[in-house]
Amino acid sequence: MIITLKKGTDSISLKTLTEWLASQSIEAHVSEGEFSTIVGLIGDTSKLDTDLIQGLPMVENVTRISEPYKNANRKFHPDDTVVDVGGYKIGGGFFQLIAGPCSVESREQIVSIAKDVKKSGANLLRGGAFKPRTSPYAFQGMREQGLELLKEAKKATGMPIVTEIMDASHIELFEDVDVFQVGARNMQNFELLKELGKTDKPVLLKRGLANTLQELLMSAEYIMAGGNSKIILCERGIRTFEPAMRNTLDITAVPLLKKLTHLPIIVDPSHAAGIADMVHPLSLAAAAAGADGIMIEVHNDPQHALCDGPQALTPEKFTAVADDVKKIIEITGKVMNGAE
Amino acid sequence: MIITLKKGTDSISLKTLTEWLASQSIEAHVSEGEFSTIVGLIGDTSKLDTDLIQGLPMVENVTRISEPYKNANRKFHPDDTVVDVGGYKIGGGFFQLIAGPCSVESREQIVSIAKDVKKSGANLLRGGAFKPRTSPYAFQGMREQGLELLKEAKKATGMPIVTEIMDASHIELFEDVDVFQVGARNMQNFELLKELGKTDKPVLLKRGLANTLQELLMSAEYIMAGGNSKIILCERGIRTFEPAMRNTLDITAVPLLKKLTHLPIIVDPSHAAGIADMVHPLSLAAAAAGADGIMIEVHNDPQHALCDGPQALTPEKFTAVADDVKKIIEITGKVMNGAE
């Protein structure tokens, strides 16, 4: 961390600062220039509060050089974290396809889709029971009942379940769920993150619509600070000025996160684009960029169902995507199925 | 709402669509052109799910003409909503200054600041007990204990309390709080909004960092759909590319929201800028643009306290701001104090 002091800061103020830093086990190197004095901080600055220092009257600005996250930081944990979901591994060279409908709608629907996507190579089943919707008038999901139907699909196919949790008070309801999904809008719901940190279950943490990678990693750090390191990061598109698509898939996030953290990174191309036509090319791009998995929305009867989102693929189209993704990960040196 | 159909949509598909719309009490006007067919929807489309219609295979795109929010919409409720907080009114020509520290730190601190800001014209006291922090290692607030200290400040000054709620499970703890504040990061925490809608207490709803005004109004609509219409909207800065300030105050949001909704709108210039120097000019700008109130961070001893945020004013500087704001609202035709 670098602190630039205002011109004319007196030596007593400077001494107060360096002594306070010393009390926090931080060594301060002072360089005085013509227009400003620079203080370089050496030590573990991850627990220092930038805003707090910025607030001091003598300080012109504060710049973090080292990252404020520690548990999630690859510098301190060089080896890839491999998250195991019911025997299926993600990360460390293991690649997974996660598929299923946007919302659970009926027993027949979820079981039938689960069987279809399993056949094409998906090992994990996704499906929304609790649905975060912008409008209070839109379908809010089947909630508890949706969780029951997911369990039935798991029984029928053996696929572990990934589904979204929207409130800390629902954790008990999710007992039989295999992976907690934290949605983009809840990425900084810190009370929820803290509670998930106390569990022992994998968390699929989606990046917020306008959040930086550092903020995503700080949210992972919230969960890890509680003791739970089973985190799968998920890039699902960011908000940009482009109106022609719902969100803009930030493909660079994949290699950048690989550099910054040891946690596995998957991509959700369905939500990123919001258009089914885009799912195929974006899935290949995600695999080519080095993702550890892809999560895709699949619907069994998009022609008929009115409640089918525009971004869902038919099982046939999902099979075509899965086949091409398999070819791409051969080039990037990953293995599709982590389970023996 | 306008639905554009894909070229070559057959008449049977079109008939299915118009019949389904009729079952939702929506009349469809069809205009066939050379390159596309346009369906104009007449009726209450606020409860139609745009995504659902967009998902139909025959549909090229869907455009909302009328707003998806109804309770919050000025078109249906032309008169200004006036929110009354312990006798202090906001909206409908009544302007309020809300002031206090970023975080409650001690009994002495909060009572002393409350007395100071009351003297300069603030009627409502703000102060964080539960603090949403990007880092799990940063101070998370005094929580329950902070609420107790806020109550003591209220007893000492008579000022109603505005403080942030981060989780639906805390609603009971907030019994003596006068206004629930929903922070920018929780603007789309829909489970929380639903629960606040069931209460009878005013909600100060902050706009998310990268949310549109329509999304803000849809979040207000969540609360109103539950039966609670006592909502104060708050513009507190949006995320932009500008690194020189923490956030960019969207001043245009004030007159635009005034046009779109009957709910009162206040501005938080402290969080918008993140720099104390900017609070004075931005406060004047907010008042000049037509805001119904301003919420400002004030700290009693920024020179000394290490935990003082860079955006807090001293009570002296707050008094200077308050004095100029009073002159500005005379020009905009508002009244400072709604209480007799």
Next chain:
Amino acid sequence: MIITLKKGTDSISLKTLTEWLASQSIEAHVSEGEFSTIVGLIGDTSKLDTDLIQGLPMVENVTRISEPYKNANRKFHPDDTVVDVGGYKIGGGFFQLIAGPCSVESREQIVSIAKDVKKSGANLLRGGAFKPRTSPYAFQGMREQGLELLKEAKKATGMPIVTEIMDASHIELFEDVDVFQVGARNMQNFELLKELGKTDKPVLLKRGLANTLQELLMSAEYIMAGGNSKIILCERGIRTFEPAMRNTLDITAVPLLKKLTHLPIIVDPSHAAGIADMVHPLSLAAAAAGADGIMIEVHNDPQHALCDGPQALTPEKFTAVADDVKKIIEITGKVMNGAE
């Protein structure tokens, strides 16, 4: 185009509007609703000025349904445009690697890099002579002299030259250049676009940092309106909130542009990321997403040269990228070299 009229618009105003539209060969379909009247416009609306109509006092809002670009629109020109650069084809299934240094620095440098990249599969040579720099104090390129050195590299290798033009007055200087490159900052330099439209030379048009795809296509339309259809679109990263990389590669732009336009689309991963480590994964992602080519910065001696940009690859690393890209385009069904 859909015009929504304000509530209470009288029939005379409406008649004036429809008659004016009829004089522009546009048919108007009027649907009157309870809260607003909607006018659907049928005909060629690409030449109508949205701002102009929006300005009418009776108009609430205007929504374009069809695209305002015509020459660049795939709807009217379903077949892929193939741009031929000295026998090397781009588009319509033909893929090209374009490579070379950020700036031309010396005869030895440019000739040596040209030879290196040609060996690895690049057919077109890039290299900046006129350099747009944020700072007036930064190196502005070798300008005329740089163009001379590029010609020598072309003589030595047979590679056609792609280089940036910054002002319409330089067109004559670029006589021996094979492809005019228009940089991101000049994407809406309309006076330059008009002049390039009068030439018969391919134009590589880069998307601006914060421009929509429609704005990119409108800039292409400027060139095409002048008679020049030899346009290669280039996605080079957009500005987002992420500070960890210079720009965010908008990979979705590739399949989306393929849908909207018949013009070829290439990707510049070097500028998008601004970090050499990211060029390899982003190049694979671009090829996997369906790009018609990739443009990469290569430097012969990044270890030594101080003026080497952080995003340039060594020739060895470029060869590794080129080899993997060749494998990827086999999956997407493209052919590397369009020349016999």
Next chain:
Amino acid sequence: MIITLKKGTDSISLKTLTEWLASQSIEAHVSEGEFSTIVGLIGDTSKLDTDLIQGLPMVENVTRISEPYKNANRKFHPDDTVVDVGGYKIGGGFFQLIAGPCSVESREQIVSIAKDVKKSGANLLRGGAFKPRTSPYAFQGMREQGLELLKEAKKATGMPIVTEIMDASHIELFEDVDVFQVGARNMQNFELLKELGKTDKPVLLKRGLANTLQELLMSAEYIMAGGNSKIILCERGIRTFEPAMRNTLDITAVPLLKKLTHLPIIVDPSHAAGIADMVHPLSLAAAAAGADGIMIEVHNDPQHALCDGPQALTPEKFTAVADDVKKIIEITGKVMNGAE
């Protein structure tokens, strides 16, 4: 400037770096930590190329502490620059209203508007002759002929002319123009900026749609580096995610620019909002935030003319704005008219 070196950088590389810096008259202070080595640069770093240093293999990242602009920097030029336009002063406490139509359309139109706005307190006349339009099919302005009509309006009223220049080759045509306006899309048209730097005429430089304040000041620096310091900066709205308005007025830019630079800053609320209703509140906000002037679009007959932009005011509404602005600047301590 702070350079962070990669872990494991050897002492020879470090020595090479510090010696090269010394040759540029920069002193380097080295602080070695456990995880990284930090090099603090003391001296005039404004002419160092950040990208160049970032490109060195030993460098992890580079952070500018001091600003890269020097002529425009308030640190080196603490006194306000006052720009004099035909006797009317802007900056240093002098406030100006600039008004006129979006486009010059006829002799009658421009002369009549000029007379109207002068009566209400505007001293400078704006009006577009060369118009940058997104679409090649939209009206491109009256060009040379428009400049002639502006001169006639000047003759009739004595008002100096502000009008947009789009290409360096037009400078001679603008001989009788008093202020060159550089539009948002040309803010980084560096060839144009260089040529304007060689003239002796005031330049009104608009901020680009997605440019930072530092980039704006670097563009001012381009003009100043050529010898012309008569620059008026103009905030005219930035691109954000909000679809309800054309652009988002960045009001914080006003006090921030006041801090960073000595150049005067004006605000263009007409383009920012794109809606006439918003011009009044935004004009007051701009004045309250400390702007040195406001530039407003006024049209004499918006009810009739089809080519009237939605953001233009009638002369009557302009008078109402001007009257309120006069009251506001009394509070901020500015003087409306700089001419004796």
